[in-house]
Amino acid sequence: MSTSQISPFLQVDGVQKSYDQRTILSDINVNVRQGEFVAIVGRSGCGKSTLLRLIAGLEAPSSGSVMLDNRKLGSTAPETRFLFQEARLLPWKSVLDNVRLGIPDKNKEDARQSLRNVGLGEREGDWPGVLSGGQKQRVALARALASHPRLLLLDEPLGALDALTRIEMQQLIERLWVEEGLTVILVTHDVSEAVALADRVLLIEDGHITMDTRITLERPRIRDSGFAHFENLILNRLLTPPQETPQQIAQKQISFSI
Numbered sequence: 001m002s003t004s005q006i007s008p009f010l011q012v013d014g015v016q017k018s019y020d021q022r023t024i025l026s027d028i029n030v031n032v033r034q035g036e037f038v039a040i041v042g043r044s045g046c047g048k049s050t051l052l053r054l055i056a057g058l059e060a061p062s063s064g065s066v067m068l069d070n071r072k073l074g075s076t077a078p079e080t081r082f083l084f085q086e087a088r089l090l091p092w093k094s095v096l097d098n099v100r101l102g103i104p105d106k107n108k109e110d111a112r113q114s115l116r117n118v119g120l121g122e123r124e125g126d127w128p129g130v131l132s133g134g135q136k137q138r139v140a141l142a143r144a145l146a147s148h149p150r151l152l153l154l155d156e157p158l159g160a161l162d163a164l165t166r167i168e169m170q171q172l173i174e175r176l177w178v179e180e181g182l183t184v185i186l187v188t189h190d191v192s193e194a195v196a197l198a199d200r201v202l203l204i205e206d207g208h209i210t211m212d213t214r215i216t217l218e219r220p221r222i223r224d225s226g227f228a229h230f231e232n233l234i235l236n237r238l239l240t241p242p243q244e245t246p247q248q249i250a251q252k253q254i255s256f257s258i
């Protein structure tokens with residue numbers, strides 16, 4: 001058996017991150033299998049986006065390591081794409097040209113296919129300025145997927161959308177995750193969104209991962225009592241922190257490997 005078959009796709013090992021003497025993340029250990037959908041939740045400012053940037057290779061850990069497919073990250077890996085809360089489209093380029101950014105000339109047809117996959121094939125000639133917020137995010141998603149990444153990092157990409165558009169986008173992301181065989185890591189404030197989409201939900205408190213919950217519900221998920229059970233489990237944990245410190249809890253968890 002080759003090493004890649006036994007090692008996790010993403011391996012975050014003993015990661016600590018500080019800014020100017022202030023520790024944001026301490027001793028973070030997470031393994032993610034290829035094809036897994038992992039959500040990261042936690043209070044505002046707990047370090048969710050920081051962890052995602054470390055996984056993206058946009059920043060380096062103060063200590064510890066991030067390995068992607070057995071390679072230590074020094075910068076952004078070519079197989080990784082990032083989606084933010086804002087679509088970040090270039091307003092002077094058409095929808096299609098925005099999707100074509102960053103993919104080789106010979107693969108330009110992939111951009112059209114990617115736009116069709118998000119249901120915007122008819123809008124390729126439009127300017128971003130005439131699109132709704134949800135449509136802009138779909139273009140950003142098409143752009144992220146046009147180069148066939150293996151790892152998709154989502155930092156609150158649906159945070160600015162209305163409730164219905166948000167649920168439609170969640171369904172789209174879930175469909176594309178399955179079709180493209182992606183590994184996805186989603187940062188969200190919305191516990192319900194995490195339970196709707198993720199195989200595992202990680203909770204960060206005071207710079208430690210204090211909960212790693214497998215969501216064992218069938219897909220597509222419906223908001224029934226089973227769904228509410230997981231939602232309440234995570235929400236209650238967030239609202240009523242236990243007596244022990246996050247550090248003590250994290251130390252009890254021998255490994256988050258699966």
Ligand SMILES: Nc1ncnc2c1ncn2[C@@H]1O[C@H](COP(=O)(O)OP(=O)(O)OP(=O)(O)O)[C@@H](O)[C@H]1O
Binds near residue numbers: 024046
């Ligand atoms: N480049 C930086 N320099 C200094 N401090 C930073 C930097 N980036 C993040 N921080 C600090 O690290 C902490 C965690 O920030 P981060 O954005 O990771 O939190 P978050 O959990 O994603 O928050 P939110 O849910 O509000 O987006 C915050 O206190 C923030 O001020």
